Structure formats: structure tokens, C-alpha cells
Amino acid sequence: MKIGIVCYPTFGGSGVVATELGKALADEGHQVHFITYSQPARLDFFSANLFYHEVSVRDYPLFDYAPYESALASKLVDVVRFEQLDILHVHYAIPHASAAFMAKQILETFGIHIPFVTTLHGTDITLVGKDPTYKPVVTFSINKSDGVTTVSESLKKDTEDHFDITTEIKVIPNFIDFSRFSLKPKDHFKKAIAPNNERILIHTSNFRKVKRTSDVIRIFQKIQAKIPSKLLMVGDGPERAYDEQLCRSLGICEHVRFLGKQDAVEEILSVCDLFLMPSHSESFGLAALEAMACKVPAITSNSGGLPELNVDGFSGYMSNVGDIEDMANKAISILETDEVLKQFKENAFARAQDFDLKKILPDYVAYYNKVIAESQKLHEV
Numbered sequence: 001m002k003i004g005i006v007c008y009p010t011f012g013g014s015g016v017v018a019t020e021l022g023k024a025l026a027d028e029g030h031q032v033h034f035i036t037y038s039q040p041a042r043l044d045f046f047s048a049n050l051f052y053h054e055v056s057v058r059d060y061p062l063f064d065y066a067p068y069e070s071a072l073a074s075k076l077v078d079v080v081r082f083e084q085l086d087i088l089h090v091h092y093a094i095p096h097a098s099a100a101f102m103a104k105q106i107l108e109t110f111g112i113h114i115p116f117v118t119t120l121h122g123t124d125i126t127l128v129g130k131d132p133t134y135k136p137v138v139t140f141s142i143n144k145s146d147g148v149t150t151v152s153e154s155l156k157k158d159t160e161d162h163f164d165i166t167t168e169i170k171v172i173p174n175f176i177d178f179s180r181f182s183l184k185p186k187d188h189f190k191k192a193i194a195p196n197n198e199r200i201l202i203h204t205s206n207f208r209k210v211k212r213t214s215d216v217i218r219i220f221q222k223i224q225a226k227i228p229s230k231l232l233m234v235g236d237g238p239e240r241a242y243d244e245q246l247c248r249s250l251g252i253c254e255h256v257r258f259l260g261k262q263d264a265v266e267e268i269l270s271v272c273d274l275f276l277m278p279s280h281s282e283s284f285g286l287a288a289l290e291a292m293a294c295k296v297p298a299i300t301s302n303s304g305g306l307p308e309l310n311v312d313g314f315s316g317y318m319s320n321v322g323d324i325e326d327m328a329n330k331a332i333s334i335l336e337t338d339e340v341l342k343q344f345k346e347n348a349f350a351r352a353q354d355f356d357l358k359k360i361l362p363d364y365v366a367y368y369n370k371v372i373a374e375s376q377k378l379h380e381v
Helices: 013-027 068-083 096-108 135-144 153-162 187-193 213-226 240-250 265-269 286-293 324-335 338-355 357-380
Strands: 002-006 031-036 050-054 087-091 116-120 147-150 169-171 199-205 229-235 256-260 274-277 298-301 316-319
Touching: 002 013, 002 068, 002 096, 013 031, 013 050, 013 087, 013 116, 013 357, 031 068, 050 068, 068 096, 087 096, 087 357, 096 116, 096 135, 116 135, 116 357, 147 153, 147 357, 153 169, 199 213, 199 265, 199 286, 213 229, 213 240, 213 274, 213 324, 229 240, 229 265, 240 256, 265 286, 274 286, 274 324, 286 298, 286 338, 298 324, 316 324, 324 338, 338 357
Parallel strands: 002 031, 002 087, 031 050, 087 116, 116 147, 147 169, 199 229, 199 274, 229 256, 274 298, 298 316
Antiparallel strands: none
């Protein structure tokens, strides 16, 4: 199968999932073509089955903002025609689904009928998509997709509740590649971070308000008051400066390290004892799954798709959004004794195995085949 994948080439969840999916498909013998404005962050190697096509957006004095959607649609037309792709898979609704629809219509004039699948990841629906500026286009693009998937039942419900959806939505959850995310021997790094054998907690995100990173700091303060601990803050974003100042005001700077964006996050996770994700909303919680695959249990909110991932009392605990006291107390209950912590670590790993890439990949391949077959049948009539 020849598959075109469109995604944002960043560290965000949608780009990560799209890139890891493409790499896995290539490993299975499918020909995969990434089409975006720069090389995806996780596309750290190439194989005989992987291709990258850069979307070039030129600046013209007439445009205040470069028309990326039009440039992307044109590039899709070019790649589909030249590479003879069988299907397009676009990740994140705006502007990828609408660009794919435009490209599909143009390709029809050449006698080429290519279906496209749209995967919704979260904020493209729960935040951006609800904006009246974009909502009609998002609704239209979803309904005109030949296939639509979401990463959780929660996101499927949000989509159907807030948009006039007339097409069927299939849930295919996010996944983890255990060949990358697994416990690594990094004892020397652990000793450097926690020289007195302190517990190590971690948070990874893009530091937006929805991640409630200041809650992470306040939860950690309460934990550190009871159990000698260190906190690693991985990532970057608009809330980072405030969070650094909050650490100073709370007097816990010596126990908190801001590490910025990290490529090899699995190596950092391998030395950690507990993952904190108090988000206001998560469509799935991919960062928590990555932690669990490295035997790091999670303290999360109970919002969005997190209850579909984190099993309360088994792989970690959940609390209501904003309940800092409850999250801290539950974290302490895990960290207090080596025996309890060890059990939660094993449980987290066991839960992560339910989302093994090897289990999820066949679902995508089967869905592609179904969408292609339905498209072919439609055009045979």
C-alpha cells in the first residue's frame, strides 16, 4: 500500500502519533510518504519505504499570512499523481482535512479517485474546532472525509456532541512502540539527579494552560514536604516562565529542574518514579502512556480520555481537575514505600502493554483497506 501522511512536524501528540505510525507502516513493507512543511521531529531515520515531501510556502507582498492550506493542497495533488498513492491519512483537522478535500476534488479532474482518512487528536476539536471562525470548515471537512478516527471514546463523544456529524467515527487509540519506550539502564543519570536516593517525579508537556503545569509544581511541593523528592519538568511553552517563578516563590527551586524539549525522553523516564498529569483536558494522554511503558505510574486528572488509559488504583490514581490536595496524597501513598512503588511500576507497565503498537497497527491497516475498498466500489458504480 502507498500511504500519504500529513501532520504537524512538531513535538505535539498528533505529530508524534502520525510519525510513529508512518515508521511502523514502513517497517511492515508499506510505502509511506510524509507531506508537511518541515521534517517531523520523530522522523529521525529513513528507510527504503519512507519518503518526505516538503511543502514550500512562499511569501508574497499581497498576503499578510502565507496561504499554507492552498500550498499543502497543491503539494498533495503533486505527490498523489507522481507517487500514485492509494490513500491519504491526515492528522489534526485544521487545515489538513480541508486541504485533503480540496486536493481530492482537484485530482478528480485528472480521473484520480483517492480517499482520505482524518484522525482527530484533541484540541483540533475541543479548542480550535469550536471557534466560530473555523467550526463550519471543521464540520464540513470531517463529514467529507472517507474515514474518520479519534484516539479515544471521549474525543468521539465530544466531536459528536459539538459538531453536526453525519459520518461514522471509529476509535483507534494511541499506541506505544516498546522498541523505543522501555526501561533503560540509566543509573548514572539517576544518581546525578537524586544523589541521596530521592524519589524522582516528572511532567512532560508543551506547557500550555490546559496542562495546568502550575498544579504540577504545587502538587510536588506537598509531596516534597513529606518525602525527599526531585521534579523534572520536560518541555517548553508559554507557562514555563510563570512556573519557574512559582518554584522560586515556593522555595523549592533546588528540587526542580526544567529540562526543556528533549528528544530521548524515554531515557529520562527510565530514572523516574512517578508521572504527574493534572491536565484540564486530555483527549488520550500519550505522554502518560510513554511514562507507563517505562514503568512509571501516573497521577492524572480524570478528564477526557484519561480514564480510558489510567486505571485508578492500578496503574496510578486519578483525581478531579484542580484537586491538588488529593493528587498529592495519592502520590505520597505510592511513593512512601518501596514495595508499593514497585507494584505500581509493574502495574503501569502491564497497562501500557494493552496499547502496544503491534496490537494497534493492524487496526489502522484494516481501516485503510476498508476505506479504499469502499471508495473503489463507489467509483465503479
